[in-house]
Amino acid sequence: MSENFIDIKNISRHFGSVKAVDNVSFSIKQGEFFSLLGPSGCGKTTLLRLLAGFESANQGEIFIDGMDVTTMPPNLRPTNMVFQNYAIFPHINVKKNIEFGMRKEKLSKQELDGRVQEVLSLVKLEGYEERFSNQLSGGQRQRIALARALIKRPKVLLLDEPLGALDKKLRDEMQIELRNLQKAVGITFVFVTHDQGESISMSDRVAVMNDGQIQQISDPHDLYYNPQNIFVSDFIGTTNFLSSSTGASNGEEIMVKIESIGEFSIRNKLNISENNSDTVCSIRPEAITLSPTPIEKGDITLEGKIENSSYYGELTSFYVKIDGAEKPLIASSQRFDNNSFQDNKCYLSINFEDINLLKKE
């Protein structure tokens, strides 16, 4: 069992002048639930299709389980794919769809039937053998597509936005089911999505892509709390960006100045240079504590005026105007709603550890 189960080395795929995937290198471990996350056109689907063998690389190499698959056609690769539209064969029934890829394995009828039942029960669709694609709902089609791929017992399962076509409630259910399924079968999953919530809730690790390049690869927690750059910080969740400039550094910590807040010293996790005026501080809305009365605790305390609010049920987002700031700060609160504040006056507090210093791009 090698540590790097899938090795992608300097892979590029260009379409004319468009660099869909541009010199990308990374590895995926065996049994990992790995997500490729990014906005549409970022190259994540092209990268998945490179892994499946539907696209050929202009440059670079791909290894799966120690085998060079760079120029291998898709039918010989140890990968199987769940397509975005599921691509269930319309002219044959569910059973024949699932058996489709087993022709070359030359199993006896009993063995084959056993395998079909096994994957059907895995996706909880026993009894659907005789149905045709047009007699199935979107969620059922997706399960059949999964079963059809899993019966092959692939080394890697590739999933191209498989939840995109489902409604929200079903999508949430399938997220949990897919995650459980992956743990049960132990197959390496490579999952493409543009939905940051989806990737964060399901994955062991996430690769955030933009413009054909990897922006950051981390586990979901790190991605959220320690973004490496503005793109990642902006793409994952909601955040406040405040222009800042750096002062002197003592190695561990650095002096930072934000016009509307003042000067303070925070950890310099990304080793940003001293006396740099092209920096940005990112503060998550939930890291800002909001109160109708003055707050004692907190590294930074501020006064503000609520300009606007949006109620989401489990929390309320407030848009708070701070003296000297160009944009209102977004702060979210579970405790307070629009009626909690007199004359829209509010008090805020922020801790230094919740401020991420980033370089402007």
Place this chain on the structure above:
Amino acid sequence: MNLTKNRTLYIYVLLYFAFLYIPVMFLPLFSFNEGIHMAFPLKGFSTQHYEDMWNSPQLFDALGNSIYVGVVSSLIATMLAFFASRAFTKYKFWGQSLSYGAILTPFLIPEIILAIALLVIWVSIGLPLGLTPIIIGHVLFCTPFCMIILIARMEGFDNHLEEASRDLGEGVLMTFWRVSFPILLPGLIAAFLLGFIISFDEFLLAMFLQGSDQTLPIYMWGQLRFARRLPHVLALGAVIIVATSLIVMLAYWLRNVGQPQDKQDLTFKM
């Protein structure tokens, strides 16, 4: 709007269909009439003309020739049209619309010009006239029709299905055999049937390029010179009308088989 409630439109539609079908209905009507003259009043019911038809060996030779020409030329045309429509629907390439137009041209050139051109070329090469040049002419003429049918059918074809088959372990040929061919088969049969019908009743090309072998339309035209032979041509015409309608209905039905309801068409898009 409810069509039947608007009397003017209702009459217009009735007149239109009368104009369309009454002349055609004269053939079966007179084919069952006793006597040899196409004139009212009708004299009485008779199947005599059908018996005459049954007993003319020349007619069956011509029918055999027509079926042979129709099957061979439509098979070739369907195949060529299949390759072309695959290319047009699956890929984007330079000169796409130009070559599409070029393939459809025989559709637009007056048929007589096509016939003369083929005759001149065939004779100048020094080859004998006969069924072979007719087949070649019909392939040329039928291919655009078949292509239009197949393109309409293939535009709904999901290329991911082929990728899924590749992904599940099948090579290019088995993917075609197990996925693309069965899914596209109804369209292929529809294209073949339409090509056959077009070839079957094609007159000008067959007229110019015929040798000693006649096709059915040429035979019928030849018979019109003899008043006595006319009624059994009427009988033959009636039979052909019925057979053609059945084939067209079959082709139309096949074209939509397995297509989602919203992609079904009411026309052949010609």
